[in-house]
Amino acid sequence: MLAAGQVSVRAGGATLLDEVSLAVRPGEILGVVGPNGAGKSTLLKVLCGDVAMAAGEVRMNGRPLHNWSLCERAKVRAVLPQETALGFPLPVFEVALMGRSPHLRGVESERDRAIAREALRLVEAEHLADRDYTSLSGGERQRVQLARVLAQIWEAGDARQPCYLLLDEPTAALDLAHQHAALTIAARFARERRVGVVAILHDLNLAALYADRIAVMKRGRVWIEGPPETALAVEVVEAVFAVRASVVRHPRRPDRLLVVADR
Amino acid sequence: MNGNKGLALLLAAALAWPGAARAEEAGRIVSVAGSLTEIVYALGQESRLVGADTTSLYPPSARALPQVGYQRSLSAEGILSLAPDLVLATEAAGPPAVIDQIRAAGVPVRIVTHDLSPDGLGQKVRSVAEALDRAEEGERLANRIRAELDAALLRVGAARRPKVLFFMNAGRGAPLAAGRDTAADAMIRLAGGQNALADFEGYKPLNTEALTAAAPDVLLLPEHALTALGGEAGLARVPGLTLTPAWRQRRIVVMDALLLLGFGPRTGTAVATLARRLNPDLEALELGLDR
Amino acid sequence: MTDNAPDGQVAGWPEPPARRSFPLRWPRALGAVGRGRWVLICLALVLLALAVLALGIGAVAIAPGQTLAILGAQFGVDLPWAFTAQQQAVLLTIRAPRILLGALVGAGLAAAGAALQGLFRNPLADPGLIGVSSGAALAAVAVIVLGLPPLAASGGLGLYALPLAAFGGGMFATLLVGWLAHHHGRAQVATLLLAGIAINALAGAGTGLLTYLADDEQLRTLTFWSLGSLGGATWREVAAIAPPILLALALIARYARTLNALLLGDREAGHLGFAVERAKRVLIMAGALAVGSAVAVAGIIGFVGLVVPHLLRLAQGPDHRFLLPGSALLGAVLLVCADLLARTVVVPTELPIGIVTALLGGPFFFWLLWRQRCQQGGW
Numbered sequence: 055m056l057a058a059g060q061v062s063v064r065a066g067g068a069t070l071l072d073e074v075s076l077a078v079r080p081g082e083i084l085g086v087v088g089p090n091g092a093g094k095s096t097l098l099k100v101l102c103g104d105v106a107m108a109a110g111e112v113r114m115n116g117r118p119l120h121n122w123s124l125c126e127r128a129k130v131r132a133v134l135p136q137e138t139a140l141g142f143p144l145p146v147f148e149v150a151l152m153g154r155s156p157h158l159r160g161v162e163s164e165r166d167r168a169i170a171r172e173a174l175r176l177v178e179a180e181h182l183a184d185r186d187y188t189s190l191s192g193g194e195r196q197r198v199q200l201a202r203v204l205a206q207i208w209e210a211g212d213a214r215q216p217c218y219l220l221l222d223e224p225t226a227a228l229d230l231a232h233q234h235a236a237l238t239i240a241a242r243f244a245r246e247r248r249v250g251v252v253a254i255l256h257d258l259n260l261a262a263l264y265a266d267r268i269a270v271m272k273r274g275r276v277w278i279e280g281p282p283e284t285a286l287a288v289e290v291v292e293a294v295f296a297v298r299a300s301v302v303r304h305p306r307r308p309d310r311l312l313v314v315a316d317r
Numbered sequence: 318m319n320g321n322k323g324l325a326l327l328l329a330a331a332l333a334w335p336g337a338a339r340a341e342e343a344g345r346i347v348s349v350a351g352s353l354t355e356i357v358y359a360l361g362q363e364s365r366l367v368g369a370d371t372t373s374l375y376p377p378s379a380r381a382l383p384q385v386g387y388q389r390s391l392s393a394e395g396i397l398s399l400a401p402d403l404v405l406a407t408e409a410a411g412p413p414a415v416i417d418q419i420r421a422a423g424v425p426v427r428i429v430t431h432d433l434s435p436d437g438l439g440q441k442v443r444s445v446a447e448a449l450d451r452a453e454e455g456e457r458l459a460n461r462i463r464a465e466l467d468a469a470l471l472r473v474g475a476a477r478r479p480k481v482l483f484f485m486n487a488g489r490g491a492p493l494a495a496g497r498d499t500a501a502d503a504m505i506r507l508a509g510g511q512n513a514l515a516d517f518e519g520y521k522p523l524n525t526e527a528l529t530a531a532a533p534d535v536l537l538l539p540e541h542a543l544t545a546l547g548g549e550a551g552l553a554r555v556p557g558l559t560l561t562p563a564w565r566q567r568r569i570v571v572m573d574a575l576l577l578l579g580f581g582p583r584t585g586t587a588v589a590t591l592a593r594r595l596n597p598d599l600e601a602l603e604l605g606l607d608r
Numbered sequence: 609m610t611d612n613a614p615d616g617q618v619a620g621w622p623e624p625p626a627r628r629s630f631p632l633r634w635p636r637a638l639g640a641v642g643r644g645r646w647v648l649i650c651l652a653l654v655l656l657a658l659a660v661l662a663l664g665i666g667a668v669a670i671a672p673g674q675t676l677a678i679l680g681a682q683f684g685v686d687l688p689w690a691f692t693a694q695q696q697a698v699l700l701t702i703r704a705p706r707i708l709l710g711a712l713v714g715a716g717l718a719a720a721g722a723a724l725q726g727l728f729r730n731p732l733a734d735p736g737l738i739g740v741s742s743g744a745a746l747a748a749v750a751v752i753v754l755g756l757p758p759l760a761a762s763g764g765l766g767l768y769a770l771p772l773a774a775f776g777g778g779m780f781a782t783l784l785v786g787w788l789a790h791h792h793g794r795a796q797v798a799t800l801l802l803a804g805i806a807i808n809a810l811a812g813a814g815t816g817l818l819t820y821l822a823d824d825e826q827l828r829t830l831t832f833w834s835l836g837s838l839g840g841a842t843w844r845e846v847a848a849i850a851p852p853i854l855l856a857l858a859l860i861a862r863y864a865r866t867l868n869a870l871l872l873g874d875r876e877a878g879h880l881g882f883a884v885e886r887a888k889r890v891l892i893m894a895g896a897l898a899v900g901s902a903v904a905v906a907g908i909i910g911f912v913g914l915v916v917p918h919l920l921r922l923a924q925g926p927d928h929r930f931l932l933p934g935s936a937l938l939g940a941v942l943l944v945c946a947d948l949l950a951r952t953v954v955v956p957t958e959l960p961i962g963i964v965t966a967l968l969g970g971p972f973f974f975w976l977l978w979r980q981r982c983q984q985g986g987w
Contacts, residue, residue, distance in 0.1 A: 102875075102879060104875060104878065124878060124881050124882065124883055125881040126881075127879075127881065128879060128880050128881025129881070131879075132879070133875075133876070133879040135873065135875065135876055138872055138873055138876060139873070140871060140872065142729075142731065142871055142921065142926040143921075143925075143926070144871060144925070144926060145925070148925075148927070149872075152868065152869060152872065152880065153880070155865065155869055155880045155881060155882070156880055156881040158865075206880070368956055383956055384956070384957055385956050385957055386956075386957030386958065387957075390837065390839065390960075391839075391957075392667070392839055392951060392955075392956065392957055392958040393698075393702050393839070393840070394666050394667040394668050394698055394702050394703065394951065395667045395951070395955050395956035395957055395958055396956055397667065397668045397694065397698055397702075398666075398667030398668045398669070398955055398956055399956055412839065412840045413840075414840035414841075414842055415839060415840045417842075418697075418701060418702050418840070418842070421697050421701055422694045422697035422698055422701070422702070423693055423694050423697065424694075522820060522821065
């Protein structure tokens with residue numbers, strides 16, 4: 055389990071996170087939603103250990119995060135950034151292969167290359183393998199990054215300890231089909247390889263469709279956390295997002311909800 | 318017959334022994350200073366010169382010699398490629414490592430030092446002459462130069478000594494003015510003037526206040542500095558210069574740098590010329606030497 | 609007007625050709641590792657050949673046979689070609705240390721450039737950018753103009769006063785840049801660059817001030833030193849800078865994979881398990897060590913740190929496991945070549961080597977900019 059306990063983050067007089075407690079279990083998808091400035095990205099940074107906390111602690115697989123060395127962390131936790139600017143031309147395959155870095159012993163093995171290829175195939179980007187990364191469109195780049203990140207925790211199923219996938223707005227640049235494809239892949243990883251997934255999402259419906267639990271944040275605090283039925287209640291949407299909405303059952307998937315905004 | 322043969326063998330051996338010939342006289346000389354080159358020419362030994370530096374501008378035929386570059390940044394292998402037997406240089410030659418390398422390769426480097434005085438000049442000429450194995454000619458030349466200098470100095474006497482300011486450009490930044498212990502200072506005093514800026518040593522950037530306080534009667538500068546400044550118009554732009562008595566009376570003396578500062582064979586002429594310019598009311602000197 | 613261009617590209621721009629990343633056609637089967645190894649082997653051979661060639665060419669005429677004989681004599685091998693003592697002195701005490709020095713300086717400057725470009729994720733990054741060169745220059749100028757008594761007075765050390773000062777100045781400038789750019793244990797790239805600009809400006813002003821105060825003699829020394837020169841290179845200088853430069857090269861090479869990961873970004877490299885902050889500190893120090901040593905003995909030589917890594921990236925891509933050693937080798941090759949030109953083109957004098965590298969590097973730099981303009985994807 056990857057858990058943040060009573061975490062507070064302050065910077066330059068402002069409180070970015072105020073006593074936030076959250077946990078994600080292996081095999082489940084936790085969606086994090088909220089308006090701009092809610093602290094979603096900061097929360098993700100806290101879970102990665104990238105930012106100094108004023109209070110609280112983060113524990114991963116039972117140990118405090120700061121007890122983990124950078125290399126140990128990298129073997130069980132992969133982070134997909136919102137955007138990656140690559141200054142130099144690099145073949146797409148090499149970018150994906152970089153995901154295997156924490157597991158390398160010296161040079162990349164044949165197995166590492168096979169994993170990178172598989173990951174690219176999974177995100178439907180293997181036809182881009184020889185292309186120059188800087189010549190790709192935003193959506194294509196996002197998919198390649200996803201492949202890299204998946205390659206990093208590819209062996210989650212065989213690993214002795216649970217792995218985690220942190221996604222920062224993974225669907226931002228993707229077209230509709232790929233948005234769903236990406237989240238489907240994340241869901242499969244969660245189910246089949248017992249990976250704990252934390253995904254920051256802007257689209258409430260994507261959260262409703264794919265997340266097992268949703269944390270709604272506003273102004274540095276967790277407003278509510280729970281399964282979509284509770285987290286995406288009409289009152290919550292109105293209070294947090296200032297939008298009048300109706301929450302209905304998905305016509306074809308009765309176990310899932312849809313959030314439809316009123317005018 | 319045997320005697321003749323023996324003599325012929327001995328002669329052949331003497332002629333064939335390069336060591337003997339070389340130990341006597343350096344046949345290929347590289348000169349790394351304009352004044353040293355001038356002295357070599359004055360001694361009539363210019364046929365032995367195989368290379369000269371950028372300051373060797375007089376006589377004009379010296380410019381046709383293979384160029385070894387600026388005296389402070391010589392090339393060891395470059396100089397060695399001229400196959401010299403001797404390198405003549407002043408203390409300004411460098412970098413020191415290169416001088417060492419030339420010596421290590423078996424070529425002697427003769428550093429000629431001297432005082433900035435008439436005696437020192439004679440010393441310089443004699444040193445060069447000795448290095449060239451022409452001590453007699455050197456003595457004669459030194460005496461001749463000394464005679465010219467003495468004649469010029471006699472004329473100057475105790476006449477009114479105007480305050481002279483010497484300055485020149487050294488690239489970017491303010492022009493540099495000459496204090497004590499410089500060639501310019503020595504020449505000014507020899508020619509019957511006094512250095513307007515005598516309270517520091519060496520060359521220092523021209524300070525406007527110091528300039529005004531010094532109030533020189535005459536401005537002295539080398540030709541290339543005037544050109545670099547842009548003629549008289551450029552001079553006017555030097556801060557503080559237009560406030561000096563020298564400017565008001567337009568008493569500006571321009572001379573060739575090597576002639577003025579070289580401290581070489583033409584120093585007598587230089588002093589005479591400068592003295593004439595500094596004190597125009599002195600009767601014309603009949604030295605019989607052209608400028 | 610935005611037609612339906614594929615994948616979000618804006619219509620009106622030319623479509624970038626869906627081509628391989630590198631203009632050089634490599635056999636596909638070779639792969640990145642094969643390509644890299646091949647380039648390294650080629651460069652090493654070229655360097656060796658060039659060194660031997662440069663040893664045999666120079667202002668003083670020495671035939672190839674004589675060169676071999678002189679070298680052979682050093683190892684007790686007797687070869688049939690006769691040579692004079694002067695030729696031996698020229699070869700062993702003038703040319704040989706000069707070539708070795710050129711190779712070391714070139715390798716140091718190029719490797720430092722490659723490391724800094726990776727560190728700053730900026731293809732324009734250059735050791736001069738972070739203030740090392742100007743810091744070293746400032747210290748050297750100070751010694752020349754102010755003639756710091758303690759250093760000058762210490763007899764034998766006096767010769768080393770200038771190199772030591774330059775090296776110290778370079779390190780100090782780099783430490784200052786690092787301190788300025790540090791924030792909560794993080795060194796942001798943009799801040800590093802700005803701090804480098806500030807240091808450069810300060811050092812430039814300091815150097816300018818000292819130049820203003822310098823007298824004629826000092827000024828002329830300064831001008832020629834600032835154009836860079838390998839003239840007067842001796843075995844002492846080689847012995848003085850070989851350890852620091854080799855150490856710097858070794859340190860830089862250790863972080864090749866970290867630099868690869870840094871291409872993705874500081875945070876992403878951290879997420880992949882690399883100790884980014886430590887890498888940055890070590891790489892900056894190593895860069896300062898290499899460049900400071902180089903500036904100390906050879907003055908300011910520009911463009912090597914900029915041009916060499918670029919050429920290599922064009923040939924084999926930005927994988928630092930090969931880019932770093934490759935840059936060192938190619939930098940050595942470039943500088944030995946440039947020095948060969950500098951000391952043979954205007955015999956019996958020689959060109960300052962900084963001019964030669966600028967003549968070679970300047971047009972290349974323009975070509976780089978022009979090429980970027982024609983392609984999509986920017987800096």
